[in-house]
Amino acid sequence: GARLGDIGEVIQKHAEKNGFSVVREYCGHGIGKVFHEEPQVLHYGRAGTGLELKEGMTFTIE
Secondary structure: OOEHHHHHHHHHHHHHHOOOOOOOOOEEEEOOOOOOEEEEEEOOOOOOOOOEOOOOOOEOOO
């Protein structure tokens, strides 16, 4: 299945392809009973790494 690193890699490649960079100190996050929850969704990464995404997970890409 898809992993968090897949999302991070796509974000970073898209930003860099368009002449931008990502700010590593900022990230998306899970949303659940409270607004800011795990997992952190980094804006950089390597495909195939990180937490495996499961059906029903809700998170932001900021």
